[in-house]
Amino acid sequence: MTIETIRSSPLPAANGQAPVPLTETTTLTLAKAINAGLRRAMLDDPKVVLLGEDIGALGGVFRVTSDLLAEFGPNRVVDTPLAESAIIGTAVGLAYRGYRPVCEIQFDGFIFPGFDQIVSQVARFHYRTQGALRMPITIRVPFGGGIGAAEHHSESPEAYFTHTSGLRVVAVSNPQDAYSLIRQAIASDDPVLFFEPKRRYHVAGPVSPQLGESFERARVVAAGTDVTLLTYGALVSTATDAALAAADDGISVEVIDLRSLSPIDYATVEASIRKTGRLVVTHEASRSGGLGGEIIAEVTERCFDYLEAAPVRVTGFDIPYPTAKLEGHHLPDLDRMLDGVDRVLGRRR
């Protein structure tokens, strides 16, 4: 394991020019794809405003908002004081006025000072007002580990939000989804927590300007018949590798990228499990109370008679996110996924 640093690779400098809008399929990094999606949304709707720390001149610590200040000005790209509760709370006020705020939380671990405003305000206003008030707020959160960072920079807090009724939760895994789903999130009249896999920010892929299918739909990344391997975010790539490795061993693994973590596309999940009878769920977040348990409970309820073995979880441990030199043990990797596949097949332990 080597220590990667955040932005250890040199980043393209801001060129000060407005990028051309995406009109045809182009190869973009995941970070640039979100940038393109934000830009498209801002061009389409003057009520879309960005709020966050360092998102202006710097373009965000991950450069996801690069060049947008220059193009849209300080009333649309708002560098805020250093206070997360206020970032979310003022977004609520802006939504009261008809805006569609997009908040950037600098790193996953810094969302908690804003937790009260998210859980007690953003998530509830539509219900509270019997539909009179909408909260079309998108909260962007770079999440997950594997970048060798210091504490609070590698977390996976998604389960706190999937347990919070009134929120939608999305996690993207590739540039195309990053582009399409950020646009859908912003267009949604419901609040959306939008999780971006920070260790995949600089991985490039083709991006078409299409909006694509609804962000509520899971995506079957690789079809298979023996085991269903369910995941989201950065681990989709690892899971796909695991499926290839398993194939060498004669095991056919179906990999599903959930994309929407709340609600979950159980139609797609169920169809897969009816076929395979075996489920492995993998995520970076801690096991207890993580999304894996919820999915397994629901799948057990829906597909009990189809299950040939107890579903298996391959997750981070029930520990605070560990120090960089230990994160390789905490994070599910290819070996641990294969171990999970073996276990659900009764081949091990």
Place this chain on the structure above:
Amino acid sequence: MTIETIRSSPLPAANGQAPVPLTETTTLTLAKAINAGLRRAMLDDPKVVLLGEDIGALGGVFRVTSDLLAEFGPNRVVDTPLAESAIIGTAVGLAYRGYRPVCEIQFDGFIFPGFDQIVSQVARFHYRTQGALRMPITIRVPFGGGIGAAEHHSESPEAYFTHTSGLRVVAVSNPQDAYSLIRQAIASDDPVLFFEPKRRYHVAGPVSPQLGESFERARVVAAGTDVTLLTYGALVSTATDAALAAADDGISVEVIDLRSLSPIDYATVEASIRKTGRLVVTHEASRSGGLGGEIIAEVTERCFDYLEAAPVRVTGFDIPYPTAKLEGHHLPDLDRMLDGVDRVLGRRR
């Protein structure tokens, strides 16, 4: 459904006299039992201090800290300014100095402004410092609904904390446990979220001065052979009623009061399920991401071959806590528990 108000029944006025320490089994309300437990802990250890809003002269809005200010003075019973993050954050500083702070959060819904300090600080310092620093902090939270209250006064946020590694989470259901477990929580060198079922505050029961068995142990409230009904907090009483009603129908229900929500006493749970083969979990919190899913996933993994049917959840809906006139629909009641029992027995739907 009638509206009960918070403290609709007259409360005993502060008598200004120090209560005699509990020396023999006495009948106390749940609120008074916690009061007696706090008092015992404060007498035993001068480093135990209470922090919270209105806990001094008023004795807390539920009078759980009644008379303690008069007995222990303002350096032990600290009425704080109105700021939950500071209540938790100053408790961390006190723990750094060797104190054992007991924080009162006035109502469940007001814990979120303190969430960051709980999740990012209290829960992590022991791990962060490789054991050098202990956080023997108890955070008392009156929780749950059924009291006809306004928003933010009836919530069940426990799953946010059971997903947070480094915390212990306890929920009590009766005066004896309230007394014994608050003492154990305060004596614990780990931080403990201590959930008090506010709608049971005024229900009385016998309390012996014993510490009792470890708060990590679940309690079999009623033995049974057909179905295991798992719960905690205020619903233990409803579940016990449901078991009685089921017995009339010839169904033998084993009721388990978890007491510790993190960690969970799976030894006791497993033993029950190996016997019954059928599990119903019930809690007031929303279903998705609630404790029920976690328990079902774990039980499925541990007892797959013993399960005769898919475990069933009887929980609050995936909604923000509703208005008082609708809470009767949201909260699991005897009928919905029996419906769950029927479902797990395949008698219905």
Place this chain on the structure above:
Amino acid sequence: MNTVHTGGTPDVLLQLLSPAGVRLADADLDPWVAEMTGNDLAALYRDMVVVRRIDAEATALQRQGELGLWPPLLGQEAAQIGSGRALRADDFVFSSYRENAVAWCRGVAPTDILRVWRGTAQSGWDPLVHRMATPSIIIGAQTLHATGWAMGARFDGADSVAVAYFGDGATSEGDVNEALVFAASFQAPVVFFCQNNHWAISEPVGLQARAGIAGRAPGFGIPSLRIDGNDILAVMAATRLALNRARTGGGPTFIEAVTYRMGPHTTADDPTRYRPAAELEEWAKKDPILRLGRLLDSLGLLTPELEAETQAVADATAAELRAGCIGLPDPEPLTVLANVYATPHTGIDRQRAEYAAYLASFEPTGGKDS
């Protein structure tokens, strides 16, 4: 403008009306109430009497079990009516739970104010219709909403103003302080209207703010005014002054209205456990309604007609309130699962269908008891 404190702790308490009802001069505030007629004064008087009556009737309804809880505003009528009546229709109020008189000023029907406390709804009115947000129970949260709204008003080039109402206790919450930071940074057109009613449930204001409430804002770059909150003329003048600053690009202003919570925190509270009786007596002498009454009297305006008419409006409002309250329909069972999302959602849709089926299973015996 001397009365706007840009630094230090203002210890002057601005007044335009003494407790005895004598009109006092203040060069900065006077212009803002200069054009008030006797009719205007009478209208304010009527407002205050009516909202006090609403308050008493709601308290009675709670005692009779018709409401779950009620947070009385007794004693704070001038602070709320004086400020509420200073607003323009296009301004937007973000309040706490106690601002029932402000809701009255915003045209909310009294019965609608009760919905929350009867438990039939979580928002008594449509916030966009009355341009008053659903009152915030989470202390201080609404000050950020007001600030965000005001930032939007500035982005839009509008001259509408957001007004955030909150209590003395709220000033301790992080959110309120963050709101001051943001409002100052973005020069947002927001008025922070703090009713210092001396208590946060059982905690005296001195526990929250050692240096005085109005002294806090200048350190954030926000000018503040400390006014006698039981003096409706001072309240109205100060609010108009602050609104005007905001409308004309002057940014945020902080107003501390020094008043007193003469009742319990809520109907569930027992202030005798913590509050000296003498303090209440002292403040009873500074009653805001008596005070305006005395001014009206000295002007010969407190006529039997005005008294009678005011009484009639109060009686009618109370009767309407009582009937409205008792007549409030219970929400339909399935609304418990409605409006969680603005757009269709597979998770909630399924739970709704399941619960509908469950309820239907009781149908033969007349539905689930609820």
Place this chain on the structure above:
Amino acid sequence: MNTVHTGGTPDVLLQLLSPAGVRLADADLDPWVAEMTGNDLAALYRDMVVVRRIDAEATALQRQGELGLWPPLLGQEAAQIGSGRALRADDFVFSSYRENAVAWCRGVAPTDILRVWRGTAQSGWDPLVHRMATPSIIIGAQTLHATGWAMGARFDGADSVAVAYFGDGATSEGDVNEALVFAASFQAPVVFFCQNNHWAISEPVGLQARAGIAGRAPGFGIPSLRIDGNDILAVMAATRLALNRARTGGGPTFIEAVTYRMGPHTTADDPTRYRPAAELEEWAKKDPILRLGRLLDSLGLLTPELEAETQAVADATAAELRAGCIGLPDPEPLTVLANVYATPHTGIDRQRAEYAAYLASFEPTGGKDS
């Protein structure tokens, strides 16, 4: 005492040493450095040179891939050494991530400071041994810890003081403001030491605090001082003054040390994207080490011996740091699951056993690659 501002926005910047190294008089601050000898000054000089060298070496180690990240303190040496050296052993420091020179003052071995940034531990040292808390990465959180510790000191009747270090950006966080509220209410013996280094990553201080940082505290009832943070004598005097107030029951004090972050926010940052080059040049002229050097020189104390000795200490420390860093052992795999709780815990114990078994399953082939 004129220099302690109890209200308003202090715009005076207190100094004892001009950028040219000329000793200036200040009646309030002078007594606190009156007894300093030439040796004392030389020691401070040495401290500053050494910590700057540590900083440079750590930056180099990061560039060479030996550290994941490094937050340089370049330019803030006087603020940190001047305050750190004013503390008593029994005081307790609660800092942010940039206070490496304060850790040096608390006796933390330089290599231990690097542990966090090399990723071998989340706390580089035992906080109870050095009486310096694990630095807080969550901005502002530590100010509440300091306040709580200080409340405890007051409850205990001790005369130890808590010192909270934080940046200009941190003043916007709710936690920092709540800390001011609590510290004022409980008259806690805590010193709030804010290094205003003009930037919070890419955001200039004006975005965070429109009225100036030191102007904030008086509104909370906390006196404040605004000092030249690149003037080590002013820093030391002000810190001693504040510590003394706290020790003698005077309660909290707020110090704004006006300084400048001459480097990037961290080694991952590129300040050319947002910071005017001229600003940096301007501040280079106010360099804290040059300044004390000039004073020493004018006193005839900047001898070749001192220079040589200082250089030798710096070289030795840098060499020790480099060797120590590279030699830091990787943590044992199973420590990933250690110390989550202080007492046995069935959940984590099971995961630990399972993971041990999993790792053991790789044994024949030499263990899991890690």
